[in-house]
Amino acid sequence: MRRNNQSILLQHLLDNYGPITVRPVRDISRPTNVTFRIIPVELIKFGEENQQVELSLDVRMKWRDENKLWDPMDYDGVDYVTVERNDVWLPDIVLYHNVVKEFISRPDTYITAWSNGSMDWYFPAIVATACPIDITYFPYDVQYCNLTFGPWSETAEKVNFRMSTEAEANATYFRKNGVWVLEEITASNLFIHSCCYDLSWTAVQFVLEIHRQSSFYTRTVVVPCILLTVLMVLVCWLHPASGEKVTLAVSNLLALILFQQLVADRLPPSGETTSIIGKYSIK
Structure with a gap:
């Protein structure tokens, strides 16, 4: 059976990719730019006793992989392929102040690799993080939960982690909850300095404003x-x-x-x- 050009291209890229723990750049002095965006979908659980919140999110990450460059004309116009996340380099993104062993639960979804090296990764995720509760104005209280994502081992010199400018995080797709209403989401870039070494990291912080239904x-x-x-x-x-x-x-x-x-x-x-x-x- 004759293999299609997409299969031939993918096999060629994987055979010549190299170790997935090495950043896919030709010049190691340049950082890898990674953009990040979340869209809250549902508030699964608000543990007021433990001051924790569990959320369902739609996540998108985008970066450039210089190990996956090709000319579409060499493969009959094929300008993209889908790859598994275990076959390519991934940013080691973590959720700060997470409260579970596996900070993010996600299914095995594919990554879209384009001919110019652009990597698009869309996936649904479930995260759980600490969220301090202020009940002063109960039952008319408003809670603010911070979700901060960023690299763990890759410093700012290696990975430049920034929020996506293509579309802002919003509450448009948030499913109605019987107790809580998501009013607003604000996102900002953070620059985190180490306390003990001359190191720094970049991160993205999302602040969720959640209002209690008081009727x-x-x-x-x-x-x-x-x-x-x-x-x-x-x-x-x-x-x-x-x-x-x-x-x-x-x-x-x-x-x-x-x-x-x-x-x-x-x-x-x-x-x-x-x-x-x-x-x-x-x-």
Whole structure:
């Protein structure tokens, strides 16, 4: 059976590629430029007790591989091939402040290699990272989670890691969550210096602004709190000679105890901040 030109080209490229641990550049003094972009797809879990967030993302990385250059005219116009990630050099990207052993869970997807050396890698991923919780304004709180990606062993002199300028990260494709709403995503480039050596790394930071949907908590926490306050005021207005004053006061006291338990169950546990409604129920 005659092999097509794409198969012949791919076999030729792989046979002459070399070690995948060596950066694919002709001049080792030049850094490899890597662009990075994420699109949040779904908030899988927001662990408020452990202050962790798990997200599903669509990731795109792009760089230039000088070991994969060819003239399309030599292969009947073939200007791209798909390769496996284990067959080529990859940037050793990690997620800072990750909370799982494997910082990023991704399937085995192919990388598109173009004739000019451009490498495009699109893949879905699941990441888990630490996200400090501020419950001061619970249930109308807004949380900010940082996702910082960058090389681990390749310094800035070897890999120049930057956010993609072709398209910004946004919440357009984010699936609706019953508790959290993704309001905004901001991205920025970081330059990280080492504390002990004269080394530096480049990284990309994404800040996710997540807003809690408060309608459920308004009905079950805020409204009962207001009603109990009104009833306590009514107790003070009743005449001491009224036979219902003591009964109403005791009923309000029992309701207040139950309400405190309800608030404690609804509030996310946090030792750093205390919610205003929690302080109000205690006082």
